[in-house]
Amino acid sequence: MNDSKDDDTHLRETCVHSETVYQGRFLEMRRDEIKLPDGGQAFREYVIHPGAVMVIAILPDGRLVMERQYRYPVRLTMIEFPAGKLDAGEGGLACAQRELLEETGYRAARWARAGVMHPVIGYATEVIEIWFADGLTLGDRHLDEGEFLDVFAASQDELEQWMLSGKLTDAKTIVGMMWLRQWRAGQCQLDWVAA
Incomplete structure (x- = not known):
């Protein structure tokens, strides 16, 4: 267990590769290959929104x-x-x-x-x-x-x-x-x- 509640380095995921799978008028869909905190790999799919x-x-x-x-x-x-x-x-x-x-x-x-x-x-x-x-x-x-x-x-x-x-x-x-x-x-x- 991490003692510092502000230290999140053990939780962070890192992007290895990113691609746009859909580009609309104001929304974009991305699929990223990521490196997990334990060194494993996974994929994240998400929408880019302008706010x-x-x-x-x-x-x-x-x-x-x-x-x-x-x-x-x-x-x-x-x-x-x-x-x-x-x-x-x-x-x-x-x-x-x-x-x-x-x-x-x-x-x-x-x-x-x-x-x-x-x-x-x-x-x-x-x-x-x-x-x-x-x-x-x-x-x-x-x-x-x-x-x-x-x-x-x-x-x-x-x-x-x-x-x-x-x-x-x-x-x-x-x-x-x-x-x-x-x-x-x-x-x-x-x-x-x-x-």
């Missing part, structure tokens, strides 16, 4: 801006916080502002970055930045071509009940609810910045 943001947008009455969107891979309409992928060279805040406006029509006066999450560590490089937004004003939304979603408002209590009943199963939204609960309970601080 994304998720926005916990708080309305003046405390309710949250939510979306309903059909997600083809799971063949379900999901309840989610607004979210979207980073464009090339785009920072997290810029992406959060763009996605909130495009998908919901809302602009926010204040923003705070809560943290990051790695939603699918076993098979993808995706990292999602978690942003809070408040001081919302509504304007026109500008959905991407081929994007269809409903925007609605829900209370924290409603969302928590939907999580417990299985109506809300989106992992990033559930993680966002954890951040929201911690912040509203005064157990974490957010550094707000003006837009």
Whole structure:
């Protein structure tokens, strides 16, 4: 057993050879031959993802801006916080502002970055930045071509009940609810910045 919890050298895998097996419009599938910590060899298949943001947008009455969107891979309409992928060279805040406006029509006066999450560590490089937004004003939304979603408002209590009943199963939204609960309970601080 390793005594230092920060020393992970005994766990690391090393790439011996890497190949792209699929290149799509924004996702890439790779297959790597790796050397295991014990010297053995194995293969790892994974998706390269550009990264994304998720926005916990708080309305003046405390309710949250939510979306309903059909997600083809799971063949379900999901309840989610607004979210979207980073464009090339785009920072997290810029992406959060763009996605909130495009998908919901809302602009926010204040923003705070809560943290990051790695939603699918076993098979993808995706990292999602978690942003809070408040001081919302509504304007026109500008959905991407081929994007269809409903925007609605829900209370924290409603969302928590939907999580417990299985109506809300989106992992990033559930993680966002954890951040929201911690912040509203005064157990974490957010550094707000003006837009």
